[in-house]
Amino acid sequence: MSAIEETLGQTVAAVEVRKSSMPTVARLVLLLGLLVIPLGVSDFVVFQVTTVLIYAIAILALNLLTGASGQFSLGQSAFYAVGAYTAAIMMEVYGVNYALTLPAAGVICFLFGFLFGLPALRLSGVYLALATFALAVAMPQIPKLAVLEPWTGGVHGLVVNKPEAPFDLPLSQDAWLYYFTLSVAVVIYWLCANLLRSRTGRAMLAVRDNEIAASALGVDLSLYKTLAFGTSAAFTGVAGALGAIVVQFVAPDSFTFQLSIAIFVGMIVGGVGWLPGSLVGAVFIVFVPNLAEGISKGLSGAVFGVILFAVIFALPHGARQIADWIAKRLPR
Amino acid sequence: MNHSNSPIEARPILSVRGVTVQFGGIKALNGVTFDMQRGQVLGLIGPNGAGKTTLFNCLSRLYQPSDGDILLEGESILARKPAGIAKMGIGRTFQNVALFPTLSVRDNIRIGGHCRSRGDLVSDALRLPWVLREERELDRKIDEIVDDLDLGGVADREVAGLPFGTQKRVELGRALAAKPKVLLLDEPAGGLNHEEVYVLGDLICRIRDAYNLTVLLVEHHMGLVMKIADHVVALNFGSKLAEGTPAAVRSDPAVIKAYLGSEAA
Ligand SMILES: Nc1ncnc2c1ncn2[C@@H]1O[C@H](COP(=O)(O)OP(=O)(O)O)[C@@H](O)[C@H]1O
Ligand SMILES: [Mg+2]
Numbered sequence: 227m228s229a230i231e232e233t234l235g236q237t238v239a240a241v242e243v244r245k246s247s248m249p250t251v252a253r254l255v256l257l258l259g260l261l262v263i264p265l266g267v268s269d270f271v272v273f274q275v276t277t278v279l280i281y282a283i284a285i286l287a288l289n290l291l292t293g294a295s296g297q298f299s300l301g302q303s304a305f306y307a308v309g310a311y312t313a314a315i316m317m318e319v320y321g322v323n324y325a326l327t328l329p330a331a332g333v334i335c336f337l338f339g340f341l342f343g344l345p346a347l348r349l350s351g352v353y354l355a356l357a358t359f360a361l362a363v364a365m366p367q368i369p370k371l372a373v374l375e376p377w378t379g380g381v382h383g384l385v386v387n388k389p390e391a392p393f394d395l396p397l398s399q400d401a402w403l404y405y406f407t408l409s410v411a412v413v414i415y416w417l418c419a420n421l422l423r424s425r426t427g428r429a430m431l432a433v434r435d436n437e438i439a440a441s442a443l444g445v446d447l448s449l450y451k452t453l454a455f456g457t458s459a460a461f462t463g464v465a466g467a468l469g470a471i472v473v474q475f476v477a478p479d480s481f482t483f484q485l486s487i488a489i490f491v492g493m494i495v496g497g498v499g500w501l502p503g504s505l506v507g508a509v510f511i512v513f514v515p516n517l518a519e520g521i522s523k524g525l526s527g528a529v530f531g532v533i534l535f536a537v538i539f540a541l542p543h544g545a546r547q548i549a550d551w552i553a554k555r556l557p558r
Numbered sequence: 559m560n561h562s563n564s565p566i567e568a569r570p571i572l573s574v575r576g577v578t579v580q581f582g583g584i585k586a587l588n589g590v591t592f593d594m595q596r597g598q599v600l601g602l603i604g605p606n607g608a609g610k611t612t613l614f615n616c617l618s619r620l621y622q623p624s625d626g627d628i629l630l631e632g633e634s635i636l637a638r639k640p641a642g643i644a645k646m647g648i649g650r651t652f653q654n655v656a657l658f659p660t661l662s663v664r665d666n667i668r669i670g671g672h673c674r675s676r677g678d679l680v681s682d683a684l685r686l687p688w689v690l691r692e693e694r695e696l697d698r699k700i701d702e703i704v705d706d707l708d709l710g711g712v713a714d715r716e717v718a719g720l721p722f723g724t725q726k727r728v729e730l731g732r733a734l735a736a737k738p739k740v741l742l743l744d745e746p747a748g749g750l751n752h753e754e755v756y757v758l759g760d761l762i763c764r765i766r767d768a769y770n771l772t773v774l775l776v777e778h779h780m781g782l783v784m785k786i787a788d789h790v791v792a793l794n795f796g797s798k799l800a801e802g803t804p805a806a807v808r809s810d811p812a813v814i815k816a817y818l819g820s821e822a823a
Contacts, residue, residue, distance in 0.1 A: 420682060420685045421679075424677055425677030425692075425693075426682040429669070431658065431660075435658035439656040439657065441620070441641055442643070442650055442656075443673065443732065445669070445672055
C-alpha cells in the first residue's frame with residue numbers, strides 16, 4: 227500500500243459518528259446568513275457567492291462518494307462537464323427551460339456515474355483515483371469531436387442565455403440565480419443528509435469500513451459502490467448544469483482535471499465525510515486563489531500552495547476540526 | 559440440554575455434505591459431512607488449522623467449495639450470491655471481530671438489519687413515510703437487542719474504542735439483527751477471561767431460546783463446548799474425526815490423540 231493511499235485511508239477512517247451533523251440553531255443562522263448575503267452587494271459579488279454554492283454542491287457530492295462509501299475520485303470534473311453540457315444543449319439547442327435541465331442533468335449523470343462505477347469496482351484506493359483521473363483527462367476532448375459539434379459547439383463552446391427572475395420578482399438576474407442555486411443546494415444537502423442516516427447510507431458506510439462483514443450481512447458490495455458513484459455523479463451533474471446557467475458559457479477547457487483537483491481540495495479543507503464542511507471547502511477554493519493573487523500576481527500559485535499547506539498542516543481533518551472544537555466548548 | 563426431536567423436525571436445518579476446499583496444495587476441508595438439527599447448539603472443535611474457519615467461510619459464501627454441497631432447510635446455498643446468504647437465514651460472527659470501527663454500536667447493529675429491510679436509494683433520500691416507519695420499527699428491534707446483550711451503556715459510542723469483550727457482544731447483536739435461523743459463532747470465547755466465558759455460555763443459550771436459533775459454535779475452550787453443546791463434530795486436517803455427544807467425542811481416542819498432538823484438551 228502506498229503512502230498516499232494510507233494517508234487518504236486514514237482521512238476517511240477518521241470520519242466519526244455524529245447524530246446530527248450540525249445543531250439546528252447553527253443551521254438556521256447559516257441559512258439566514260445565506261439568505262441576506264445578496265442584499266446590498268454588487269452583482270459581481272452575488273455571482274461569486276453563487277459560484278461558491280455551486281462548488282459546495284460538487285464538493286458535497288464528492289463527500290458522499292469518499293466520505294460515505296470510501297471511494298476516491300479525481301474524475302468529478304467529467305461528471306460536472308456532462309451536467310453542464312446537458313444544460314447548455316437543452317437550453318440553447320432545444321429551447322428547454324433552464325430549471326428543467328437540472329433533473330435531466332442529474333439523471334444522465336447518475337447513469338454515467340453508475341456505468342463508470344461498474345468497471346471501477348475492480349479498483350480501489352490509488353488505483354481508483356488514477357482511473358477516475360483518466361476519465362477527467364479524457365473528458366475535455368469529447369465535446370470537440372466533429373460528430374458532436376452541432377450540439378456542443380466544438381472548441382468554441384456554447385453561450386447560454388441568462389434567465390430572468392420569474393413572477394415579476396424585484397430581483398436582478400444575478401440575485402435570482404443566487405436564490406435559485408441556494409434552493410437547489412438546500413434540497414441536495416437535505417437529500418444527502420437523509421441518505422447518510424438511511425439503510426442505503428449505512429450500507430455505504432459498511433462497505434467503507436469492512437467489506438467482508440458488510441457482505442456477510444447481506445450488503446451487496448457492487449451495488450452500493452456503484453450507487454455511490456451514480457449518486458455522486460448525479461449531484462455533481464446538477465452542479466455542472468447550474469454552473470453552465472450561471473456562467474452563461476460552456477467550453478471544453480472549462481472542465482479540465484484541475485476542476486477535479488479543486489473539488490478534491492475543497493473536500494479535504496472542509497473535512498472528509500462532514501457535509502457542512504463542503505461549504506467551507508467551496509469558500510476556500512473560490513476565494514483563496516483570489517486572495518493569493520492579491521498578495522502576489524506573479525507567484526499566486528505558490529502563495530496558494532503555501533496557504534493550502536498551512537491549512538492542512540494546522541487542520542488535518544479540515545474545518546470539521548474547528549466545528550468539533552467549538553462544539554466541545556459550548557454549554558450543553 | 560439435549561433435544562428430543564419430534565418427527566416433524568427430523569429434517570436437518572443445515573446439511574453439510576462432502577464439502578471440500580483446497581488452497582493450492584492443502585486440502586483445508588476434505589469431504590466434511592454433518593447435519594444440524596433445529597434448535598441445537600452444535601460444537602465444532604479441532605486443533606488450530608483444522609479447517610473450522612474455512613467451513614464458516616463456506617457457509618457465509620466467502621469461499622467456494624470445490625466439491626460438495628451445503629443445504630439450508632433443503633435448499634442449496636451455493637447457488638446464492640454472498641450477499642443473499644444473510645437473507646436466507648445464516649448469520650455469523652468473526653474469529654477476529656469484524657465490526658464497522660468508525661460507526662456507533664447502534665449503527666453497527668442497525669446494519670445487521672439490512673437484509674430485513676427494503677429502503678432503496680430514492681425512497682431513502684426522500685425519507686418517504688414508509689421509510690420512516692421502517693426505521694422506527696428497526697430502532698425498536700435494535701433497542702431490544704441492545705437490552706438483551708446489555709449494551710445500553712455504550713449504545714451511542716463508537717465501537718473502535720470499546721473493550722474486546724464488548725465488541726464481541728456488539729458483533730453478536732449485529733448478527734441477531736439479521737434474524738438468522740442458523741448462527742455461526744467463530745471462537746466467541748477467544749480473548750475472554752474465565753468469568754466472561756462463563757457468562758458467555760449462559761448468553762448463548764439464552765439467545766438461542768429467545769431468538770429461536772440453531773447455533774454452530776467453533777470453540778477452543780473445551781469447558782464451554784462441553785457445557786452448552788448438544789452435539790459435537792471434531793475436525794482435524796480438514797477431515798471429520800468424530801461426531802456425537804460431547805462426552806462421547808471428548809473420550810474418543812482419535813480426538814484425544816489429535817489434541818495431544820497440538821495441545822492438551
Ligand atoms: N485464504 C486462505 N488461503 C490459503 N490457505 C488458507 C486460507 N484460509 C485458510 N487456509 C488454510 O486452511 C487451513 C485451515 O485453516 P482454518 O480454517 O483457518 O483453521 P481453523 O479455523 O480450524 O484454525 C490452514 O492450513 C490454513 O492455513
Ligand atoms: Mg479459525
